[in-house]
Amino acid sequence: MAKEIKNYTEEKKSGYLNMELLRFTTAGSVDDGKSTLIGRLLYDSKAIFQDQMEAIEIASERKGDEEVNLALLTDGLRAEREQGITIDVAYRYFATPKRKFIIADTPGHIQYTRNMVTGASTANVAVILIDARNGVLEQTIRHAYIASLLQIPHIIVCVNKMDLVDYNKENFENIRNDFNKFSAKLNVKDVRFVPVSAKVGDNIVDRSENMDWYNGPTLLYLLENIHISNDYNFVDCRFPVQYVIRPQSKEFPDYRGYAGRVAGGVFKINDKVKILPSGFTSVIKSIDTMGESLEEAFPPQSVTITLKDDIDISRGDMIVRATNGPNIGQDIDLMVCWFNEKPLQLKGKYAVKHTTKDVRCMVTEIKYKVNINNLENNTEDKTIGLNDIGRISIRTTKPLLYDSYRKNRITGSIILIDEATNETVAAGMIL
């Protein structure tokens, strides 16, 4: 199909079919102006419609705001509008001729850290806001730490409300230095800094005329141009089988296809592959989508693979390259972020979801809790409660086919589920 699309675009010469998709998450403390920043991005990039604008103009007037409150664009639920806060992750969309953007707008209050982790889990870029008047706060450290823990490849720090510090260069540079000082302890590779005023519109979409001393790009320019094509692992082939397709129809009496989404590497027709956990080997016969066959498949494509041999394969199995497999094991070390009021129980049993596999596990050890104020490991107080982050070991009922989260965000991630309430209680990043 990839081929057909190429021909299609060549025929049509329509630029929009060559757009890339970029997902980013925004994080900031309460009142850092995050909603305003998103409102500004949407407004200045003309993603806001007239009826939406009219609705918030009326609402701003009713609330007695002097100017149109762009934050109202993103506050979706009634309680949020009433209290002027954001409760849950909200997703926003806009596009420029270069890219389509999905924003996971996450609240900054401490009690909603789980939402930031949720938003961060699929993001290519984290936009972290800092109020120019307040500088780096405890919550900034938390946000940067979560971005590094979830291995978001790129971080953009927006020093906001520059208009309230007279667009002072030193102010911006001090914050940048403070951030770099503590982020040196984190595993973040690509950090950029932009001085902005979301309210006024400085350096969001248009270059600011108020900060001659800043020669760098605007926020939108960065979002449009950051290099994201290496954000997936294209080396280590991983194909978790999601669903087995057996039409048993007149037209396809013997068709047996393994449907799933490529989690890593590039699979090609005639590749020698191994099926895990059985260990049987075979050769890829075809890579199918509706009515068409592909030469190759790579992340994040959803395809159906057929093999030359008849092997018993089911959901939860994994197709890999014969010479390059994942780890196979039942004792797994991971970092967890805890989402539930009921703390993590040592020796407690939880349901586990990992790629397309469901197993159960027991927590065998709590190694430490991370003190996210100074990023030190606390080995004394090991209670992992709501919004805490820690390192634990689990033993699963069946072996998992996994990679470290650092190597592959898909095969390296799990969730824990409370078996009594069915709630998702933790996000786990395998070490």
Next chain:
Amino acid sequence: MEKNHINHLLELEAESIYVIREVASQFEHPTMLFSGGKDSIVMFHLARKAFWPAKVPFPLLHIDTGHNFKETIEFRDNLVKKTEAKLIVGYVQDAIDSGKSIEEKGVNASRNILQTTTLLDSIEKNKFDAAMGGARRDEEKARAKERFFSHRDEFGQWDPKNQRPELWNIFNGKKNMGEHFRVFPISNWTEMDIWQYILMENIEIPKLYFTHKREVFNRDGIWLANAPFMQLKKDEQIEVRDVRCRTIGDITCTGVTLSKANTLEDIIQEVAATRTTERGGRADDKRSEAAMEDRKKEGYF
């Protein structure tokens, strides 16, 4: 585009297909809501792609208000026949006849809200444990906060403050007896993505989406189609105009757009240039600032 890279439409497609396959794997009796509108047509197209060359392994469910554009029903029946899909129809009229639902009165009367009762009844009657819907997060601000897998209690209610966190592409569809899920495979698509994808995939859609002459009247700035069960106010007058539908829903509350767009390319240009949201023409959303949130909490999709 670089090597090993797919465009935004193919990435959205891959995500939606993954979600649809998860539903077929995690639930025993899933269904896919089908209204005959472009979003559900695209969603059904994605479902066919997800399971090809096998047939779609779940039935379609249409909640029929009885106030349809007749072209929608014709289109639905044709599509079902062509794809050998299974279709179940829940009639709002049945709930009205049995006294379970009470019809709204007055000029702005609509059966849109009544869909909720019939939807919940159909889910219970057919023992569906998951219903996929073609809602998109860009449509409305309460929808912007929806998960892909949206948990509903035994009354079908949505609790926006207590949603399950949804991480990576791991979807937790575990539930207790009597509870069910709403799943939104095309959550991340925008109106523009839908149109571009229809063009790219050459998907057939009802003729209503293209320009045609129709009897319409103007109410509070919105053009509504004339139909036998529409009640006109005194100062409203029927005129014949060139119009097309931007969304297709219950005829009583779906506005039409004055347009001469004749091809998909025309429509895409129109969507790119337009300055109002597509739900801007939906009278059901205009009832109050939190109209959608309230309906969703009660079990609307």
